[in-house]
Amino acid sequence: MPVFTEYSSASRELRVLPSFAPPLPRLAPSVPLDSKTEKYEVVIVGAGPAGLMLDLLLARYGLNDDSLLCVDSKPTTLKSGQADGLQPRTLETLKSLGLADEILTEGCQMWQVAFWNPSADKEKIIERTSIVPDVAVPARFPHEVTIHQGRIERILETDLLRYSKRGVQRNTKLIDVTIDEEGDAEYPVLAEIETEGQRRTVRSKYLVGADGAHSMVRRCMGLTLEGESLDHIWGVVDLIVDTDFPDIRRRCAIHSPAGSVMVIPRERTATGDYLTRLYVQVPGDVDPDNDQQPGDTRARRSKVTEKTIFENAAKAFKPYYIRPKTDGAVDWWAAYQIGQRVTDNFSVKDSKGVNRVFIAGDACHTHSPKAGQGMNVSMMDSYNLAWKLAYSIHGLTPASVSGQPDPILDTYQAERHTIAQELIEFDRAFSSMFSGQIGASEDGVGVRGLNGNKNPITGTDYLSGLLRPGRRLLNVRLVRHADGYRRDLQDDFTSIGRFRILCLTSSDLLYPQGTSARTLAALGAIIPQFPQSILEQVVIHPKLEKDFMWNDIPRELKQYSEMSFYSGYELDDVYSTFGVDPAHGALAIVRPDGYIGIVAELGDVKHVEQYLKTLIRTI
Amino acid sequence: MPVFTEYSSASRELRVLPSFAPPLPRLAPSVPLDSKTEKYEVVIVGAGPAGLMLDLLLARYGLNDDSLLCVDSKPTTLKSGQADGLQPRTLETLKSLGLADEILTEGCQMWQVAFWNPSADKEKIIERTSIVPDVAVPARFPHEVTIHQGRIERILETDLLRYSKRGVQRNTKLIDVTIDEEGDAEYPVLAEIETEGQRRTVRSKYLVGADGAHSMVRRCMGLTLEGESLDHIWGVVDLIVDTDFPDIRRRCAIHSPAGSVMVIPRERTATGDYLTRLYVQVPGDVDPDNDQQPGDTRARRSKVTEKTIFENAAKAFKPYYIRPKTDGAVDWWAAYQIGQRVTDNFSVKDSKGVNRVFIAGDACHTHSPKAGQGMNVSMMDSYNLAWKLAYSIHGLTPASVSGQPDPILDTYQAERHTIAQELIEFDRAFSSMFSGQIGASEDGVGVRGLNGNKNPITGTDYLSGLLRPGRRLLNVRLVRHADGYRRDLQDDFTSIGRFRILCLTSSDLLYPQGTSARTLAALGAIIPQFPQSILEQVVIHPKLEKDFMWNDIPRELKQYSEMSFYSGYELDDVYSTFGVDPAHGALAIVRPDGYIGIVAELGDVKHVEQYLKTLIRTI
Known part of the structure; x- marks a missing residue:
């Protein structure tokens, strides 16, 4: 289009670059730059899915690098194994952050679950008894997605770097955390951290422990995990398979006379092959209810190897064969044994009743991976906490006018502890029954109260x-x-x-x-x-x-x-x-x-x- | 999930990083590294939508930085005005490249067209006579998208940098290009280019001119644009409007007694406002068929200013008001006058009949912007040419065995020249009638031939x-x-x-x-x-x-x-x-x-x- 007169305003740069989320307005005074002490409004410990989600949300809401620090003891994002399932609600959240496209396109969309059970026909050994939709309730994305946890972390961290120059401070571990109001009443949380051998002290208004099942924050705050300690022993393996089993690309619960296997189809790899995850029950396993002799358990655990996992899987798949497609087709394998536990409290208050230290994700609740809920609930903990912290810090809540402890921060514990308990109960039932079908539990609790007015909604479904x-x-x-x-x-x-x-x-x-x-x-x-x-x-x-x-x-x-x-x-x-x-x-x-x-x-x-x-x- | 035994293979890095398109296999010998002369298999001149699309596709297909060079005379991607419309077919192509998400999410999805015409009721002046879907035929994305051309270029270039370390060589203009078989029969295209005052000579097997309406490649190759030279004079402006016109977020063709305006809704800006593009007819315009006095035209063109564009728009919108929302709400404006022209040939052969120099995009065809087709057809030129060049260069075509000139490269001219002519005819009709409704022209020509067998398809729609x-x-x-x-x-x-x-x-x-x-x-x-x-x-x-x-x-x-x-x-x-x-x-x-x-x-x-x-x- 040859133009003969043209004018262009300077602001057009903004039309070309990727859009940024608009930060929340800030009515509170901004963070004073104090050269004596390293101070932040929020310190996050741990950059797994829970920590990264929290860090990203707070950065998008407007907390800059002077206000927000996230540390992690590892040198990089996760490269191996672990969680791989994203539930529909998590997909919606990622979509609402503009981060769903790669996950939906390149992850494995898991639409169906197949159930295989012993057949009455002895020659068949097992047979498919049903195929049902993986997600039984209406949802924008009516399926789960399985994808490498490290990939989710990489996607979150890449986006974080658009909002934070520093990003996650890596190779940095928490040594200790205490609440010290006398030293600085406004920044009472005192954390000792160590980066590659160098220790330093950091003060903050709030600190969030998203530092996993062995959380140091939880330990320092004296919070304890409650619940049973032992589950069955399972092997888990991610690999490219060669098999004639017909449902290898569906999520499957296989109950065979020789044991149980769960099949989780996974994403396509760079070579064009498709990954599969198998959860394989270890036979002759400890009985969680009766057999509490640590010696027995340890002996059994040491027997789980890549070879025994495949031997057990091969038996359960019969009459179908299953094996690694080539040498080197096994990406990752592990053996685990886990109890369902939840922490009594998700936050700790200072002497004035202000919530100062929070824990989120695996630090609050541990459970087996088979229901594919863990990473989701962890990220949703952060999704619940982030806006409450941001509103309180930015002076957007009524408490920021009244000067009282902010009740909005109490709702984190109230809402997420309930969810964690429901998750634990669901997981316990799921792990025992191994039914393979995701129930449709109430997936969130609102700030209720103030009800008493007439409800205009008809229906109960x-x-x-x-x-x-x-x-x-x-x-x-x-x-x-x-x-x-x-x-x-x-x-x-x-x-x-x-x-x-x-x-x-x-x-x-x-x-x-x-x-x-x-x-x-x-x-x-x-x-x-x-x-x-x-x-x-x-x-x-x-x-x-x-x-x-x-x-x-x-x-x-x-x-x-x-x-x-x-x-x-x-x-x-x-x-x-x-x-x-x-x-x-x-x-x-x-x-x-x-x-x-x-x-x-x-x-x-x-x-x-x-x-x-x-x-x-x-x- | 606490694990007690774990093994992980090194290849897992591949599971975490963004996926790359798998390159095409290469059966031809790879490019020899010859230190004497700067040589490439393909040189692309121009990094607008056509050039960038070609560069990106060739890089994805496997041409590396030793094989492929793209130069552009400008220092950065476009920051102002010009094309803004993406047709459904282009959206499908961008989707197939994994590049549609930002465009679909942040561009303006244009679903409907409204027609406004003089009203019989004198007080109303104009009235809406109909609203129709913007896209009348089935398509995966049943709408157009409008978005800043510079943004498309930025998206293409960002992706290019995943495949090419060099990216586009900027501030580099073409001085001359010739075919010189005697100097080097395998790399016969000789281009003289200049980067910030430094001239150098570059040889290549093929050179593609995607260097716009004033193409230097076209001129050096002696190709000429055929067609009429003059259209009406139009003003175009991108701005944030304040208006009570009810259809400002629909594409509109407004024919008022005081003149014609076309409304193109545009994307949301970083401030949360929505852009609008207006095409405004300049009254008392040259008559393309009769008034060929250059002096008259020049005089009229010089009278087009931001002020006159708004005055004309304001008259056409009556009884509704329309004005820039604030000072500085005008992003860009321009006046243009353009004829519909197409080049006689889209490629030039060497003495052996091998196509050596191609032109694509605006270098081959110019037309008015109002139908929103230009950027699309330009990118589709490249989409048509890229795989043919890659197949021929990689030794994947039968000609690479026979040693004859590759007939696949003849099909570019055959297919795209037809499209360009159809576009010109469509544009001519569209600009004259200003009907506002996108016709459903045949949007592509295949490699036909070899037909004569029975057609299994029933129907004619x-x-x-x-x-x-x-x-x-x-x-x-x-x-x-x-x-x-x-x-x-x-x-x-x-x-x-x-x-x-x-x-x-x-x-x-x-x-x-x-x-x-x-x-x-x-x-x-x-x-x-x-x-x-x-x-x-x-x-x-x-x-x-x-x-x-x-x-x-x-x-x-x-x-x-x-x-x-x-x-x-x-x-x-x-x-x-x-x-x-x-x-x-x-x-x-x-x-x-x-x-x-x-x-x-x-x-x-x-x-x-x-x-x-x-x-x-x-x-």
Whole structure:
């Protein structure tokens, strides 16, 4: 396009580079630069999935390198084995961070589970008894993804380096951590750390131990893991297989007369082959309930080798053969024995009642890997904690005005300890029964309270998307009024730390005196009371009696939701999915972590305002 | 997961890093390192969308920095204005390169077009007469995307740097290019280039001019643009608007009594605002057919300023207001006047008949920007040329055995010149009528020939996906046999330079003596005749009379298509979409650029073999 006159403003550089998440506004004073002591607002110990997720979220929310430090004792991200499963909810979170593409494209999408059991026909030995979907409840991504844990860590760390120049400080281990209010009441957490032999002292307002099952933070804080200590012994191996077993690319639970094997299909490798993970039961295993002689267990454990794992697998697969495709086809193998345990407390307070030290991920809960939940729950611990820490530190909570200990930080323990216990119970049942089918446990607890108002939601099938406090917002497909874009609702709920008002108008939207119009006008008066950009509004309307343009509806709607206003019936039946009667509508508040905080009647703006004011300060 | 025994192989690094596209095998000798002269197999001049796309594809196909050089006279990627539209086919290509995510997520998805015309009601002045989908034919992405051209270039260049250490050699301009067979018959293209004042001579086997509308390569080769010289004068402006016009987020064609404006919604900026592009007709414009006085035109052109563009826009939008949202809200503006022209030849041969110099993109065809086609056609020129150059250079074509000039390189001119002419005609009609609706022109020409066999495809609605040589393969959704993955067919047709056999079996697949089984066995005997990994096989089956496992179907199927074997009826009705009778099935060859080369009857493996052997050498 040959142009003969041209003008260009300097700001266009911004049009070309990758976008950054907008930081949260900061009302608290910024960190003073004090040359005497090394000080941060948050120190994170451990850069596995939990630590990296927390570090990345806090950096995106606006904590810079002067405010935030993450240390890890290892020299690099993980290169071997361990966790490999991402659940649908975690995929949604990664999507909301703009980090799902490589994982969805290059990970293994696991859509089905096959069950193999002993056959009545002796010649067949085993037979497939059923194939079921891997994910039984509605979800934006109706499958799990399996992919190398090190790859997830690399993706998180690569993105972190867009927001943090320092990134993770590696080769750095925690020696000790204490709470020392006398030394510095504002930065009372005192950590001694060591980088390649050099020790130093670091002070912080908060410290988070994401340092794994053997957490030093947990130990220093005197927190203890509660629960049983012993599970069966299992071998696990990642390899490229040669087999005639028909379901090698499905997740399988194989119960054969010769033992049990679980098949987890994995991602394609650079050579074009596909990896497989096998969990193989070690026969003659310890009985967790009766056999508590440490000597017996140790003797049995020492017998687990690559060779015995394959021998056991080969027996369980009969009459099919299975073997490594070539020499060197085994990527990784390990033997493990693990109990289901959860820590009594997930945080420790100072003398004034302020939560100062938190633990997250494997530091709080240990369980077997077979359900593919561990890495997910760990990252979700961080997802739950990050916005609460950021709001409190940035002076966005009411406590930052009142000067009292911030109750928002109490909700981390309240919400995540419940999840951890549910996980442990699920895992215990799963490991024992080895049923292979992921249950649909309640996957999140909201900041409840303040209920007592009338619930506008009809129905009880909460697993299918009904709006409910403490549950995540299900994705639905809708059509945007402004441009006809057929869009996913969750794409208006990105992980940028904002609260959202979700307004499902009733069918009276076109009546200026109707409840819908009055509600939108009232919401338009509430939004400016809060710090700028903290509250976003998403509006959905049911089928109305006629077509309309912007000037037929309240001007506050266009003002706050020009690009987040949708029809909710052309693609998915949103009202029915969410359990909302189009004649009455509903309001919901969605928290920064995608969980529904409260649900209210359409006209009940007071309730919404009251809820928001318990969590966010006004200006 | 505490592990007590662990082993890990060194190769696991490969599991963590981003994947690379596998290079094409190379049967030709590799480039000799000759210290006397700077030599490359391919030199690309220009790093706009056409040049970068070619450079990236060749680098992915396996041409390393010793073999491939791309130079550009500018110091960086484009930062201002110009092209902004990506068509569905281009989005598919970017997806097949793993480069679509940022574009789809952060670009503006343009789903609808609104038409505004003078109203019979004098007070309304203009009124919306219709809203139609922006893309009227089936496509994987049923919308256009608008996004800054500089951003596309940055995305391509960032990916290029994964494959090429050097990347684009910038600040480097072409001074002259000639074909000099006497100096070096194998590297006959002689280019004189200048980097920051330093001149040097570079020899190459092939040189591609992707150096824009004022192409130096075109001029040096004596190629000429044919066509009309003058179009109307238009102003174009990118800005953040403040307006009460209801369709500002839709693509609009506004014909008002006061003139014409085209609205192109654009992406969101870092500040959260949305950009808009306006094309504004300059009134009292030159009449291209009658007014050929250069003086008149020049005088009118000099009158186009930012102020006059807005004045004209404001008049056309009445009764709605439109203005820049703030001072500084104008990103870029330009005035242009352009004719539709196409070059007579897209390549120049040496004395032996070998194509040595090619031109691509704006160097071959110029047209107005309003149809949003330019950048797309330019990148598709490169997509068409890249695999042909790579096959010829890597010794993968029959000519590399025979030593004759490679006829595959003739097909670039044959195929792309037709497209360019179609584009010019479309653009001429579009610019004159300004209808705003993108037609569904035949968007690609295959290597035809070799037809004469019976066509197994029924139907004539070629725009809806019927298999047809010269058309791209439409995406369909299907379920994979091996794992139940609900998958997009196009994800088995990634841009890694491979040919694919697409076999739609008939409903006799389960009969060992049936046509399907015999065809799969015969194909299994053909594949190994060609260089390793060059041919991939994708198999789809219709509904069969019963469920089956791998041992019920030909073993060659699992051998070559374990992870690319699908049921074609559970999601989309693939047979009906492709025009294939499930009772008879069909075969097709899909070229590395996603275009269908030939279609054949299911049993006609001979025809497939014959076609492949004209394009790929056997081993």
